[in-house]
Amino acid sequence: MTAETVDASATSDYTADELMTIVAARELNNGDVVFVGIGIPSTAANLARQTHAPDVVLIYESGTIDTKPTKTPLSIGDGELAETALAVVSVPEIFAYWLQPGRIDVGFLGAAQLDRHGNLNTTVIGDYEHPKVRLPGAGGAPEIALASKRTMLVLRQSARSFVDKLDYVTTVGHHEGNGSRATLGRAGNGPAIVITDIGVLRPDPVTDELTLVSLHPGRTIEEATAATGWPLKIADDLEETTPPTLTEIEALRRVSAR
């Protein structure tokens, strides 16, 4: 970015996914050590690294530490991740030595379903034994969400994804709320932010219930409420998300291009 001029003028030429990715990227601080899932988390982390957070450290569960891909990888095991990594370690090592002891600042995840306390389901829709939809399962998420100092979640918001009760708890967030996560043993602080296509939610500091703190440009409280399967709490000082700048959009399209 150093030699480029930053165009901070707002643009309205973006997709919902692009907006989610840019808002997520802004949440990463320079120097954060980030355990990255595939999809929007991976794109956002690479966008952050190529814009405001050049020293962000990306770790993928395939065992690549401080990897610097030029393009967003298709899968967590792309060859470029290994070629550009500071170190490549085995899968047992990445979970046991690097994630478990609390060396990761940010666990960055997506999900199919989420509840008001940021618990996640990526296993089944419907009954476990006779599911309506069988999903991929846990992957690295349960321990990423447990051990990272904070968790960032990205998913589209709808009455089907933001549910009153998860069909299956794959990954724990703030558990049953009201600080109950602390009863689960030694762990990081849980979900700090949920970024959706409608807005941004953060947990209430006392109850841990996800609260709408920001609406994306053009979105309404009614839309957010309709897309939530529980009575959604709205922050008193609800903000409007800063729209993507031209610089952000251009950088995103550069890292996503194939």
Next chain:
Amino acid sequence: MKNIMTLADAVALNVHDGDTVAMEGFTHLIPFAAGHEIIRQQRRDLRLVRMTPDVIYDQLIGAGCARELVFSWGGNPGVGSLHRFREAVDLAYPRSLELDEHSHAGMSVRYSAGASGLPFGTLRGYVGTDLTKYTDNVRRITCPFTGESLAAVSALNPDVGVIHAQQADRHGNVGFWGILGVQKEAILASRRSIVTVEEVVDEFDPSVRVVLPHWVVSAVAVVPRGAHPSYAHGYYDRDNAYYRAWDEISRDRDVFSQWIQTHIMNTSDFSEHLAMVEPTLAEV
């Protein structure tokens, strides 16, 4: 040298009906050729173990080889669902499939415990999740030193471990590099093992990061491009078009069955299948 043989012999000698078989490779070096040979030899009632059952296990499950799947993430990476896996779970077609489902961290500890000759391993994990409701292989344990409550997971000790590697030397030692996955642990945890390799070399490439001595490898078979459509670092890239095409092939029972018939049952080895999916590969 004694362990170097054809893949057909390696499978015939080492993989039996009812066996627990772990085929590993974390997006990289996935032993597709060996998977095809197990289908070709019509093994049945296998308990299949793999952290990321992707297209390779979709093929084995759809072909009716598996009775149980032990895993932590099942999907077609970057594409979507595994249709043969889903139909086995949803409709018991072509047969029912039991699931023993874990997290990646839990599976990797289970392999490490198996490789270490221990009955279980421990981790700080599986808390607050429904995973523990549907498996007998995770319990809570109290640390005898600190009193901390931890997850205990039972060791995985497959009958056969199967991987693909870049190189073997003339003694049958195996070397690989790039994304390392859980292959070393899977082989050391298994009673018997099969390794397919790109080539046999006089001296390992300096890139080699993991070496498995010949005396822990039951069989080495040379199968160039044996990890296709996954990739072998330093040899060939991932065939993303194949993964996308698999979505369509696997969606329909009959199209899938015809594919298995044409590409596996009617071919004598993996090279014939490769020549079909991409004629230019025959020249590599």
